[in-house]
Amino acid sequence: MRTSFWIGTAVAALIAGGAVAQELKFAPGEDSRFTWKSYDDFKAAHADLKGQSLTLFGPWRGEDEVLFNSVLAYFNAATGVNGRYSSSENYEQQIVIDTQAGSPPNIAIIPQPGLLADLATKGFLTPLGQENADWVKTNYGSGEDWIRYGTYKGKDGNEAFFGFPYKADLKSMVWYVPENFEEAGYEVPKTMEDLIKLSDQIVEDGGVPWCIGLGSGGATGWPATDWVEDMMLRTQPAETYDKWVSNEIKFDDPAVVGAIEEFGKFAKNDKYVSGGVAAVASTDFRDSPKGLFGIPPKCYLHHQASFIPSFFPPDTELGVDADFFYMPTYASKPDLGTPVLGAGTMFAITKDSPAAKAFIEFLKTPIAHEVWMAQASFLTPYKEVNPEAYANDILKKQGEILTTATTFRFDASDLMPGKIGAGAFWTGMIDYVGGKDAQTVGADIQKAWDGLK
Amino acid sequence: MNATASLRRIGLPRLFLHLSVLLICLLWLIPTAGILVTSFREAGQITASGWWTALTGAAETSAARLADPSTAKQEGSNYVISGSVFEEGKSGTVRAFGTRVAAPTEYDAGEAADIGDGETLVINADGTYIYTKNAPFGDGRGKRVYLSIAQPPTFTLDNYRTVLTSQGIGQSFVNSLTVAVPATIIPILIAAFAAYALSWMEFPGRALIIALVVGLIVVPLQMALIPLLSMYNEIGNLFGLPSRSYAGIWLAHSAFGMPLAIYLLRNYIAGLPREIIESARVDGASDFEIFVKIILPLSFPALASFSIFQFLWTWNDLLVAMVFLGTGKDQLVLTGALNALLGSMGGKWEILTASAFITIIVPIIVFFALQRYLVRGLLAGSVKGG
Numbered sequence: 001m002r003t004s005f006w007i008g009t010a011v012a013a014l015i016a017g018g019a020v021a022q023e024l025k026f027a028p029g030e031d032s033r034f035t036w037k038s039y040d041d042f043k044a045a046h047a048d049l050k051g052q053s054l055t056l057f058g059p060w061r062g063e064d065e066v067l068f069n070s071v072l073a074y075f076n077a078a079t080g081v082n083g084r085y086s087s088s089e090n091y092e093q094q095i096v097i098d099t100q101a102g103s104p105p106n107i108a109i110i111p112q113p114g115l116l117a118d119l120a121t122k123g124f125l126t127p128l129g130q131e132n133a134d135w136v137k138t139n140y141g142s143g144e145d146w147i148r149y150g151t152y153k154g155k156d157g158n159e160a161f162f163g164f165p166y167k168a169d170l171k172s173m174v175w176y177v178p179e180n181f182e183e184a185g186y187e188v189p190k191t192m193e194d195l196i197k198l199s200d201q202i203v204e205d206g207g208v209p210w211c212i213g214l215g216s217g218g219a220t221g222w223p224a225t226d227w228v229e230d231m232m233l234r235t236q237p238a239e240t241y242d243k244w245v246s247n248e249i250k251f252d253d254p255a256v257v258g259a260i261e262e263f264g265k266f267a268k269n270d271k272y273v274s275g276g277v278a279a280v281a282s283t284d285f286r287d288s289p290k291g292l293f294g295i296p297p298k299c300y301l302h303h304q305a306s307f308i309p310s311f312f313p314p315d316t317e318l319g320v321d322a323d324f325f326y327m328p329t330y331a332s333k334p335d336l337g338t339p340v341l342g343a344g345t346m347f348a349i350t351k352d353s354p355a356a357k358a359f360i361e362f363l364k365t366p367i368a369h370e371v372w373m374a375q376a377s378f379l380t381p382y383k384e385v386n387p388e389a390y391a392n393d394i395l396k397k398q399g400e401i402l403t404t405a406t407t408f409r410f411d412a413s414d415l416m417p418g419k420i421g422a423g424a425f426w427t428g429m430i431d432y433v434g435g436k437d438a439q440t441v442g443a444d445i446q447k448a449w450d451g452l453k
Numbered sequence: 454m455n456a457t458a459s460l461r462r463i464g465l466p467r468l469f470l471h472l473s474v475l476l477i478c479l480l481w482l483i484p485t486a487g488i489l490v491t492s493f494r495e496a497g498q499i500t501a502s503g504w505w506t507a508l509t510g511a512a513e514t515s516a517a518r519l520a521d522p523s524t525a526k527q528e529g530s531n532y533v534i535s536g537s538v539f540e541e542g543k544s545g546t547v548r549a550f551g552t553r554v555a556a557p558t559e560y561d562a563g564e565a566a567d568i569g570d571g572e573t574l575v576i577n578a579d580g581t582y583i584y585t586k587n588a589p590f591g592d593g594r595g596k597r598v599y600l601s602i603a604q605p606p607t608f609t610l611d612n613y614r615t616v617l618t619s620q621g622i623g624q625s626f627v628n629s630l631t632v633a634v635p636a637t638i639i640p641i642l643i644a645a646f647a648a649y650a651l652s653w654m655e656f657p658g659r660a661l662i663i664a665l666v667v668g669l670i671v672v673p674l675q676m677a678l679i680p681l682l683s684m685y686n687e688i689g690n691l692f693g694l695p696s697r698s699y700a701g702i703w704l705a706h707s708a709f710g711m712p713l714a715i716y717l718l719r720n721y722i723a724g725l726p727r728e729i730i731e732s733a734r735v736d737g738a739s740d741f742e743i744f745v746k747i748i749l750p751l752s753f754p755a756l757a758s759f760s761i762f763q764f765l766w767t768w769n770d771l772l773v774a775m776v777f778l779g780t781g782k783d784q785l786v787l788t789g790a791l792n793a794l795l796g797s798m799g800g801k802w803e804i805l806t807a808s809a810f811i812t813i814i815v816p817i818i819v820f821f822a823l824q825r826y827l828v829r830g831l832l833a834g835s836v837k838g839g
Contacts, residue, residue, distance in 0.1 A: 055781070057780065059797055060797050061792070061793045061794075061795065061796055061797050062793060062794055062795060062796025062797060062801075063796055064796065064797045065793065065797075084781060084782070086779070086780035086781050086782065086785075087780060087793065088775050088780045088789070088792075089771075089792050089799075090772075090775075094775060094776070094780070097678055097679055097682065097776055098682075100679050100683070101678075101679050101680075101682035101683040101685075101686055102682075102683050102686040102687075103682065103685075103686050103696050103697065179554070179597055180554050183553055183554055183555070184555070205555075206555070207555065217799070284800065286798060286799070286800035287500055287800075290500055295514040295515065295516055295554055295557045295599050296554055296555050296556070296557055297554055297555075307798065310796075310798070311798070311800070313497055314496065314497060320594075
């Protein structure tokens with residue numbers, strides 16, 4: 001035992017002094033892509049908070065954590081607050097434990113509105129006030145939709161605005177390798193009919209069109225929910241989507257079953273998916289996109305959200321070696337417009353303090369968005385930010401889709417109760433890919449939902 | 454000695470036994486060997502091929518880009534781009550190449566490939582290429598070509614470097630020790646006292662307490678997380694102390710480990726010969742003297758083996774540490790810090806495997822320091838007396 005003490009001390013001595021005060025990534029006032037005025041204004045307005053501390057708890061770890069800390073550094077520098085961010089692999093469980101036990105962080109960052117709604121009902125969240133809701137409404141693209149996803153019933157039963165959206169993800173995307181398309185002479189499809197035609201063409205040419213992987217450890221099945229949601233928005237009006245989320249229409253309703261079968265057209269076709277249908281459920285979603293870059297390619301198309309480039313092979317230059325197109329809509333259903341499926345993280349105050357309030361104010365400054373935009377993997381529906389700040393053209397293109405969407409809908413599985421959206425829906429999709437028919441799967445999920453009531 | 458003689462000496466059943474033991478050992482070691490090999494491979498290799506191919510050096514297909522058309526030189530009526538497909542400082546052997554991704558090994562190395570439009574391309578085994586066209590090349594980026602390259606086996610220490618130099622890893626190492634060492638010693642001390650009392654001191658309700666302790670073994674600790682933490686919060690508020698502290702996690706680990714510790718040690722201590730203890734009593738020794746002078750030395754194997762179990766469990770624990778110590782950078786334990794390295798989406802095998810071997814160092818040291826007691830101690834409680 002003594003040996004291990006010595007090793008510990010030695011290692012500690014080696015790495016001592018590792019805690020260096022964080023420097024600002026971009027020097028204030030220097031780069032004209034950034035809206036520095038908003039930083040200076042914020043700094044001037046919040047000079048009275050020096051020395052206070054602020055704890056934030058959220059889902060980002062590893063590289064994402066470094067990125068978020070680079071944003072937080074600007075808040076700390078402007079206000080003198082000691083803001084510290086931390087995370088945990090099971091942050092969804094941990095935030096429940098922390099709030100229930102009475103030692104929550106000041107601010108909880110949660111990507112599942114369903115979970116936040118649950119915390120709000122139990123009275124663990126502090127309402128952000130009408131003023132913030134109005135701000136989101138006027139300044140965010142499809143602002144009303146965003147407010148809806150941050151508004152929950154409080155302990156008193158009245159609805160209030162609790163979750164401030166910051167950082168969005170875009171889901172309705174199909175990734176491809178432009179040079180593979182060029183060589184084979186394929187065109188980016190503009191309609192869903194064309195997409196199916198292209199898939200058939202690839203099969204005819206001896207290739208495999210799609211890479212679909214649903215594996216994700218304990219969360220296996222979730223990538224399929226994105227598919228079904230996208231198909232739902234492309235076959236049904238957005239109102240039906242909303243009713244589906246609130247279970248006003250049942251999971252085995254023909255509208256929902258139809259969307260599941262639309263997904264099945266791709267995932268349950270042995271000729272369409274790399275490795276055959278049997279590989280769909282067992283392939284990890286993180287490994288799945290690598291098939292695009294195989295030589296020869298294992299597939300030509302991959303449907304996944306905006307985060308997926310972090311799992312592309314290293315040295316992949318976005319926009320050149322890999323690109324995406326908007327998951328197209330049916331030309332036969334023009335009245336559905338251009339729906340966009342997305343997700344986002346919500347900032348909620350779990351322990352109120354002046355510094356926590358100030359942080360929400362900070363999220364309303366363009367600079368809080370631009371600092372992350374200029375680095376990587378960040379999208380914002382905020383209209384006042386300078387789109388030139390996006391780190392690359394891919395992000396810029398995604399940002400445009402987000403701010404100009406006619407309909408924005410949040411990932412349904414994140415809105416549904418946890419037991420469905422993060423349980424029965426996932427396992428149902430695995431069953432569906434495994435051979436059950438859509439009607440039975442829908443009925444099974446509905447049965448689980450009825451059990452919650 | 455010839456083979457038959459040695460076979461006769463060992464005996465066929467025994468030979469069979471030895472062989473099966475060897476086989477089982479190998480089977481057990483295969484996953485560990487795989488993790489070890491993986492931890493020395495690059496991230497790209499890990500997803501491209503299995504670890505068992507790492508030692509042979511496989512033919513790898515990859516893409517390369519020829520130089521920009523702007524570097525073309527005119528030679529007579531032809532335009533020529535030349536260079537090497539390998540980046541500077543790298544080398545390899547090209548076996549085959551292709552110009553279409555669907556057929557990446559269409560041509561053998563050194564073969565002149567006629568790719569239409571009056572263009573020919575030759576890529577030699579050493580990676581040098583000559584790309585000729587009978588008219589000027591167009592604009593744009595260099596042409597993409599596909600190569601089958603014979604790769605010698607390559608290994609890297611980068612994964613270990615990434616883990617060991619990541620910020621806060623040293624601090625978290627110290628934090629883990631600060632949690633694990635007292636969380637091993639405290640429950641053993643208390644459990645040894647309790648075990649003695651429960652086996653050699655007569656008092657009413659003893660059997661009931663033993664039954665209660667045994668019953669507590671089956672209670673999952675996850676059930677206690679929220680109530681325990683809220684209790685800490687109340688106590689902390691009362692005295693104005695932070696609710697998340699090392700004292701808190703030591704107590705939590707001690708409490709969670711106690712039922713099994715008491716049960717194990719009681720069964721061992723109860724199995725000690727009654728005569729020794731009775732003669733000590735006759736000689737006038739008090740219970741405390743009997744405990745310190747007779748019981749503790751005699752039950753050392755059981756104490757050692759339990760301390761190994763408890764140390765491994767507290768060292769590897771993530772859940773209890775996250776809940777009772779928090780997730781802040783300055784309190785994060787090693788398991789938490791390594792977990793954070795994996796990123797929000799996980800899936801970084803190279804980091805995961807390297808961290809596995811780094812975390813395992815301390816438990817291995819503890820194990821070898823105490824292992825001579827382990828074999829004896831493993832039998833603790835299995836021979837039950839008194």
